């Protein structure tokens with residue numbers, strides 16, 4: 001079951017994110033994106049009443065109408081059961097239905113290409129992030145045609161390094 005996270009879920013999501021990554025930087029990123037009001041879709045996967053996965057999508061500072069997907073976390077003892085895929089598919093569906101134009105992310109192409117993200121789609125955009133992890137997915141046909149090419153993440157990402 002995938003649903004919107006509420007304020008009472010935040011401590012659980014913090015612990016889950018720390019456990020998935022093995023450090024706390026991404027957990028603090030989530031808190032910062034909520035605090036700056038850049039968070040748009042804050043979704044949890046629940047199993048038997050327990051939160052076992054989480055994904056956050058936030059609005060890029062530029063271009064307008066575009067989201068960043070990060071981070072996504074699945075509890076270590078629930079990984080490789082399709083929960084991460086379910087969350088990402090659900091997030092893409094929500095973003096499309098809400099009229100967002102595209103999603104960018106930084107991640108391993110071996111994982112994210114299965115959802116339609118590609119390095120090629122992001123190639124013409126300007127970023128300071130490493131090209132080999134910088135991917136995009138258009139949610140509307142021709143979304144990238146007339147889009148400004150400078151990609152600017154919300155300020156909270158700068159803290160992550």
Ligand SMILES: CC(C)(COP(=O)(O)OP(=O)(O)OC[C@H]1O[C@@H](n2cnc3c(N)ncnc32)[C@H](O)[C@@H]1OP(=O)(O)O)[C@@H](O)C(=O)NCCC(=O)NCCS
Nearest residue numbers: 020021071072073074079080081082083084085108110111
């Ligand atoms: C990445 C993550 C969210 C995937 O969630 P999940 O529920 O385990 O993934 P799914 O069950 O949907 O998919 C499993 C598949 O993804 C692959 N996969 C998982 N993590 C991967 C990664 N970092 N790179 C490449 N492939 C990966 C697995 O090999 C598996 O492939 P297979 O189906 O061909 O065997 C989860 O492993 C996690 O929380 N990792 C730690 C945090 C992290 O690295 N987050 C992503 C960066 S923002």
